[in-house]
Amino acid sequence: MLPKLNPFTKKPYTPQYYKILAQRTTLPVYQRAKELTQNVRDHQVVLFVGETGSGKTTQVPQFISEMELPGVVVCTQPRRIAAMSIAVRVAAEMDVQLGEEVGYRVRFKSMVSDKTKLLYMTDGMLLREAFSDRDLSRISVVVVDEAHERTVETDVLLGVLRLLMQRRQDFRLVVMSATLDMERFQAYFPKAPLIQVEGRMYDVQVLYSTVPVKDYVEACVERVCDIHLNEPPGDILCFLTGEAEIERAVSRTKLKLEHLLADDGNTVSSNGAQLLARVLPLYGSLGVDDQGRVFSNAGKNTRKIIFATNIAETSLTIDGIVYVVDCGYHKQSLYNAEARVDYLLPAVISKASAEQRKGRAGRTRPGKCFRLFQQSDFSSFPNQTHPEVLRSNMINTVLLLLKLDVANPYQFAFIDPPSQQSVMDAYCQLSLFGAVDDDLQLTDFGRLMADFPVDACLARVLMRSAQYGCAADAAVIVAMLETRNVLVRPASRGIEAEQKHVMFRHPDGDHLTLFKVFHAFWRSGQSSQYCFDNFLAYQALQQAVNVYTQLTKLMKKKNICFVSTYDDRSGKLDSVAIRKAVLEGFFTQVAYKPPGGELYKTVRDSQMVALHRHSFPSMSGSPSWIVYDRLEVQGQGGTFIRVASAIEPEWLLEVSDFFNDTSEFGDGEICRILQDLKAGGTTQKG
Template identity: 40%
Template sequence: MSSKFVPKFWKPGTVAPGVGLEEERKSLTEESSQAVQYNPHRSLSVDQQRQKLPIFQHRTNILYLVEKFQTVIIIGETGCGKSTQIPQYLFEAGWAAEGHVICVTQPRRVAVITVANRIAEERGAILGEEVGYTIRFEDCSDPVATRIKFVTDGLLIREIMQDPLLLKYSVIMLDEAHERSLNTDIIIGLLRKIQKKRSDLHLIVASATLDAEEMYNFFNSNETDNPELDTAAVLTVEGREFPVDIHYTLDPTPDYIKCTVETVMKIHFNERSGDILAFLTGQDEVERVVSLLIDEAKKLNKDDMKMKVLPMYGSLPASEQMKVFERTSSHVRKIVIATNIAEASITINGIVNIIDCGFVKIKAYNPQSGIESLVVVPVSRASANQRAGRAGRVRAGKAYRLYTESDFDKLPQATVPEMQRSDLAPVILQLKALGISNVLRFHFLSAPPAQNMLRSLELLYALGALDENGNLTSPLGLQMAEFPLSPMFAKMLLVSGEFECSEEALTIAAMTQIQNVFVTPSRQKNKSNRERRRFSVEEGDHISLINVYKAYLKYGTSSKWCQEYFLNYKGLCRAVEIRQQLKRILLKFKVPLISCGDDVDPVRRCLTASFFANAAKLHYTGVYRTVRDDHVLHIHPTSVLFPEMPPKWVIFNEVIQTTKDFMRDITVIKPEWLCELASHFYQFGTTTFYPLGKKMTRDR
């Protein structure tokens, strides 16, 4: 039996419930066998592998409950097989007969693709025929042949706009509902309404860490046309296919990034097999750790096992994300460094060891300032358990938590739903487009704060998307709802024709959808900063992004050229794709495609007409303060305006909160533009600017 390595600073935790220690020992003794490197059941047939999953014991119960109840809530441990098996059980029971389709939603694009691909493999089908998927900007399904269809939550909302009753679907399964994203909560509320009109539409809500009682009460209060039909039921599936051993640190970790690298290397030198998945908070941290591990990999001896280090985060192009699912040889260990994008519904072949930093980056909205920030907070216990579950998908695994067990016990049970900590302007715009006139009375699973709702309604009215009665305006409001962008970006694109800069507006919209256009290697920071100045202009970040995009096209979209000038080649490739998609929407709305050439003032005016609510003025103390709410902000260090002489007036896209509140994607504006282009929102005082409705006092 191979010895079990536990780093000296780890404290053993508990083995996953429902699995005996003897089974864990048996799995560990087989580690040296190449046949079990990825799956100890690989020699079994597909049907035999499916029958070994814990969910198989409940197959009959699931089908019975779906037949009897309109809504079935299934709570099953990570790795029990609910995501891949339940859609197949429904298909085999005839729920996709007579032209109907079984729909399965996932919060993230990568989960949609991987789970659909897995089910297609199990069924021996070609992906895109019997089993297909549809995500934003990509459709891999057949309108006639596809019977099991995977979509993102956001895309299902788009489908409801076309077919309000979703008549082609017989069963809709909401997977990973515990994440409680904005789109997930909207879908849950909409499906509750649709079920009142369609008693034949059945809903399955599945998760490993969901508050089942809250969900049950929400759907059980739903009134249907058939009073004899019970509304909701809950089923719990215990056990996972493979055990996961949890380890904690003995003392708090002062630097989880450094500790992540050290833990990866300890595992690499002491564990003979098994790939590694480490969770961090954002793209910057992921790329930093990837760079450090690549440096460590170069120091390995010829006889040591090789390391293949791969990043995984949301803004990474899909083709790059899919690389983490490729198999490696027995002499190469795969090490995936990811954000919480890899937290749920993803099975990466070979992953045995999980490293959890204990933090996550989430949105946080302040209704007083109207600013939505990205903040790093401790994970919830539900998320920590989801992360640990990634280790028990294909064989017995281990999860190393970079925090103490007592700290784990202090974590919140679940993350606050995104609906209660986000800017609700996109939500309200979507609900209005779906014909829900009174959004304040809409049945939300978790009601958002009233202040957030009022602030968002005010912004949409100021943007011209809503009229004075709160109804969607035509055509502007209806067209804004069609864009898969925030309302401000949608407004910018739709009015860009009037400012004769629609080509530049398309470029800005596409470039701001990718993170970190500029790459800054730790050892070449000064050189990369010098190269960045080649594209920088005094007008700010948006115009600089246009320069980068034009230069990228001019030099043949070359990866070598991007490397020379420290640009994110993969991100720029993605920006080209996004721009083409947005261009098609503009052509659909007959917005003229015009370029303003070298005159950047039309672009800045167009941005001002859309982002006027995000205006800030330089204070005499050296900081910026928002014009509307006097909130203190700073220029982000990655901005082209940092640390040059700060301009007096700016607008910005978003705020990121780390040590301070930083503005990102900034453009320099003239104060008179605010009065000219947003006179309904601002007015001049005797010596300065004031938002309408605020008491005017003279500046000192």
Template identity: 35%
Template sequence: MDDVLDINSLSHEMDELTSFLLKDENTRSLNTEKKEFSENVQFKLDSYMTAVKLNEKIVPADIIERRKKLPIYTKKNELMNAIVNNHVLIIIGETGSGKTTQLPQYLKEVGLTITGRIGCTQLRRMAVKSVTKRVAQEQGCNIGEEVGYTIRFEDMTSEKTEIQYMTDGILLRECTYDKMLSNYSAVILDESHERTIDTDILLAVLKWIIRKRNDLKLIISSATLDSVKFSNYFDGATVFNISGRMFPVNIIYNPFQLYDYERSAAKTVIMINEQKERGDILVFLTGEDDIETLSDYLNYEYKPSSLHYNLKIIPVYSALPWEQQALIFEPAKKNERKVIIATNIAETSLTVDGIRYVIDSGYVKQKVYNPKKDMEVLTKVRVSQAQAIQRTGRAGRVGPGVCYRLYSQSQFDLFPSAPIPEIKRTSLTNTVLLLKKIGFINLNDIDFLDAPPTDAINFALTELELFEAIDKTGHITEIGIKMASFPLEPNLAKMLIISEVLGCTEEILTIVALLSVSNIFFRPKKKQKLADKAKSNFFTNNGDLIMMMNVYNQWHQTSQDKNWCHENFINHRMLLEANSIREQLLDIMKSRKMKLKSSFSDMTPVLKSICAGFFQNVAKKKPYLANRKKYDYITLPSNEVVFIHPGSCMHKVLPAWVVYQKVVTTSKEFMRGITPIDCSWLIEMAPSFNLQI
């Protein structure tokens, strides 16, 4: 069943009807069959004319043909039958099969949009936006009409929306105010193999929901899923396999153990450009720093000869705005070769035409949380074998390819088979708050695919009790309900709530919005001294978060001048994003009838509000020792040694007591986002916090 009117078929049927009606009227006795035929064709004609009158888009023939060429199309009827006859369906669709774009449309075709929306989760915002764009084209509509998406702080849906793509965190948050997901007739959890914390929680919540709702279809979809484990989890759910459109990919290992993978990646890019035929390159690195380092080298130091392609370098990581990330989809020019340098953001759900060569560093950055130290550290680790296979597959989506693995075959054999589920290695505070809001009083009642560590759950419960978000019986409080209404981490939500009491909601609203985006300060490698000097002009003794607020306020006074940002090494796009987030948080506050107040020049209420959010991230300066070159701090109550980051405006002020936003580990464990406090505020803002001052 195609998604658009078949005009050629309609024209043929109209010719038949016209011929029939031109017959002698005396011999034209319209029996029931002919009458139904006539009415059917007329209905189609009326529908077509209505579409023309409403200026609705007719899907081009090439898009229809493109859909038919996808591997999933060969199993369309069989798959639609499986969807109709199964409550829960597990689909193993190989890379390039078309499952991400086609499954929601097939669900629509079997009539599931009559009773509700079809929701499809993706792991990353970039995938949500790009997939929505593709499906909207295939459905012949604009984004936000029949096909839309929702990500944090951005909702592109309407009352007309039938297919909704979203991040898994968005769907989980929907459960907090619609426990049974009554707006949906079907839910697809895509790329479930990556086992993010939100995906795992959704699996548990949806397992509970489908026992209450016989009308809800649940589809678990992935390319590299442990189908037996997932099938058993859902009481023997049917597994449906779809072959992918994978072209052969030649894997080339590096026989040596390499530590400088950035240099190796650069050499491999150059070798491909100078020795290999046309085709774009995708490089997998770990994060913003090494991506920018390689980008700078290829942009400014490598000069290809006239015999080789010019390189179009495209960095891709989550901190970049969508407009820059979307450059990966633009085709290379005639004498150009695209080099996409990305984090694992490009591993799944994205088809980038033209990729022929993949360079895999074999590393990824992963959040690891230690509840005893209350520290979450972003650590560079080896990828799993499943991730390496996903990366390799990027080279075989549109033609034969080559994957250069910057590690040996023997090293690959030692990689873990799959990544450690995020639920086992990250903070659970926000997750537990959402589960409480959904209505799970006793967390032991939740059937997890892999149970989270007991220590992490207990710490989350303790932390939420300190925030006064739950009471001693484990029930959510009014403060907790209000905190859960914000799409924020609990500590940021608590800052907003306490700021109303202290009369500084305007200031804290700005700070929370700024903490919800990436770093607003630029520090280009070739202009680090100039950038540091520009940043020092904003330094204040009130700490890094107040400094950020001051930057935002000055930017507003310049009428959001982009040139002012450039001159001061400020990221204009991040400020625009923060401004948008601030407006949306303001709407939530107004909906909850929270009062907007400003403390004006008095920063004490603002500092106290920050303390209320970050009281557990507290450190005090150690006594001075003559043989110590730099002051260090001790976290309380965990007694970990930490240092003030050199980029902090507190680096030379060295207050006796501070709270910090996070700890990052490089050469040392550095505190970032530092705010000076009076230690008496800890008792005032968090009276239950057991701290030996």
């Protein structure tokens, strides 16, 4: 007997509910609902392994919400795009309004109400909720999904929740993973029962590359086009490492298919069916509308070709995928403790990730997985993803733990503890920022820094900008840095895009160029047509406006003097004030170019780096001193500076005592320059 009344809304179910319910009951996890809920009643912690296609992400939180527990059921996700899209799906399955009984909360965006019983959140947002409510008193159960990804925030959250369970016997935790490698979690929660549910998988044929691949982006494009031309109908999912690669691949694929096919994308595949290609991107910062296109039905006789990051590996399920193309890499953050420098670089995936990617091709029917690496290479891949906490800069994590009143972050019970050196480096950086005192406790300044849902360096920019009279301008730049990649450069129209972007360039650098882009978009009335005409990313800029709005509210709430140096009519601004504010948060990310040289030398570790080709045109000439946002390693192409602005070396002594101790910089040229500056001498300026 099917239920007629929705227990959440007290209204009759709609016909659509029963249609979706018929699909839900076929999922493997559905048959284990009673076993799961009974274990949740009987145990504080339950470990749950649901393989690809089992339905764990959408169904397990629903089963628990139907237990009628007194508080909210929270399901955490590592990525904001997953939290939002899954909430949309679950609201439809439960036949309720999104933002009412089912909601989501991610950085700078939420849909939630007093009625909300099931809430999807990012791990980081739940940690921030603990700032104001240490015991998470409104929450009965937390379901930590995608725990196998081992992000820093997931690992910290599990440690915080383990401590919470000692204080709250009524609290329940479900740890979910898509892989069978649960030994670390079983050791961390030794009394927790383990439930395993197999996925719903068809056979997937794996085809390896027979030769080494030099340019995996171009190889992906070639393979995708070959599949479209020669394989039977079925959507294609291609894994790449990041937004820039994906946008390049999307443009190249569209261009290549236009050249290959006589009728703008129409072709006759090997089974004689006429197919149209719809080429789409999928990555974390993509707007909601663009995400929706990936999940929507492409229409009759149309094949979707989706280029995605590893967000499509386990977090999101796309129906209709028959072919997977795997480049074998993902973007990985890496902190070099010896040099005290962060990198973002491509790294080989784990064997577990490769299997997850393969599984995306076998959800609805037999499929094929094309691996763009040799089988001998695959044997050398690591078995599991290396925990992020073991390879990351710990500054944000230590700041978070101190804000959560963890007395000694050195002794925090991580699943895999970070090195003592990385924690010490984090304390040193926080000390330079004025966030901790000599006893390694948070200062009032540090507590305020932790309240901003951005990286510590960006929080310092926001808080110190008031002394330069440019807090509103700093909020714009931070919002744009949080968004990234607002300038669109299609492969087929690169020259035209560069010509349009000229009007946004500021002679002092990329930060002020981003500032100009933001205000141009604002003046256009946030017009999508303006973005299309000028090669700007509309969804990204909408997100930047949203971030700016949220930061504005928070800064005013913290009584930060919120003024701007920008005159909208004349376009004039105080470039020096704004760049000094940026330097306040990034003074350890400064580089110097020796006279006559082409490369820059980073001040902190004397590494030779180049300005990225998209940064260089933003600045008049090539300044001797720059502050930069990040370093990026691009395969064999070297290390590049991304988002840079010119500074004067004298400013270094103004913003931080870090530069007063010249012994930090060895006996080289930079040490001599700093000594001259301290002595009141002159040096080469930007």
